[in-house]
Amino acid sequence: xxxxxxxxxxxxxxxxxxxxxxxxxxxxxxxxxxxxxxxxxxxxxxxxxxxxxxxxxxxxxxxxxxxxxxxxxxxxxxxxxxxxxxxxxxxxxxxxxxxxxxxxxxxxxxxxxxxxxxxxxxxxxxxxxxxxxxxxxxxxxxxxxxxxxxxxxxxxxxxxxxxxxxxxxxxxxxxxxxxxxxxxxxxxxxxxxxxxxxxxxxxx
Numbered sequence: 001x002x003x004x005x006x007x008x009x010x011x012x013x014x015x016x017x018x019x020x021x022x023x024x025x026x027x028x029x030x031x032x033x034x035x036x037x038x039x040x041x042x043x044x045x046x047x048x049x050x051x052x053x054x055x056x057x058x059x060x061x062x063x064x065x066x067x068x069x070x071x072x073x074x075x076x077x078x079x080x081x082x083x084x085x086x087x088x089x090x091x092x093x094x095x096x097x098x099x100x101x102x103x104x105x106x107x108x109x110x111x112x113x114x115x116x117x118x119x120x121x122x123x124x125x126x127x128x129x130x131x132x133x134x135x136x137x138x139x140x141x142x143x144x145x146x147x148x149x150x151x152x153x154x155x156x157x158x159x160x161x162x163x164x165x166x167x168x169x170x171x172x173x174x175x176x177x178x179x180x181x182x183x184x185x186x187x188x189x190x191x192x193x194x195x196x197x198x199x200x201x202x203x204x
């Protein structure tokens with residue numbers, strides 16, 4: 001089963017690719033919309049600015065291709081910025097996202113004990129009955145994953161929120177709907193548990 005890690009000019013592509021290959025996946029990095037359409041699954045990692053990500057996708061004719069691919073039922077994993085761009089827009093640069101999910105991306109507000117960006121290990125806790133999914137098999141609720149971000153998604157549909165994390169507030173750290181999965185943390189930087197999540201994704 002082939003996996004394409006989407007190259008749109010941003011993102012921690014090498015680390016994600018290496019983790020997938022380490023786990024035995026048939027994976028490759030590509031900026032091609034055609035490769036994306038041929039793949040069985042797609043991964044969109046991301047670090048950097050929301051606007052730059054959208055411009056990078058548009059420049060490579062990937063924005064429309066991703067939306068069409070998701071509509072076809074192909075399994076998607078978004079990582080960090082790859083989660084945020086699924087939403088309608090962001091406070092960062094007043095830019096439109098893919099609009100796959102209702103809601104906006106907002107910036108953390110600095111306050112006592114809360115520094116921005118949010119960097120480091122933090123707990124990911126399941127939300128609501130039935131929120132646990134096979135992508136979290138073997139991963140205890142409340143396990144710690146590695147985060148590095150200044151913005152968070154605020155979904156309009158709370159039904160897609162599968163897990164949250166506390167950082168001065170509870171923010172969404174895992175969303176899922178049918179074939180779409182996305183995490184705010186970095187599984188490729190989260191050691192054994194992160195590899196466990198990626199292995200579950202490969203096996204979906």
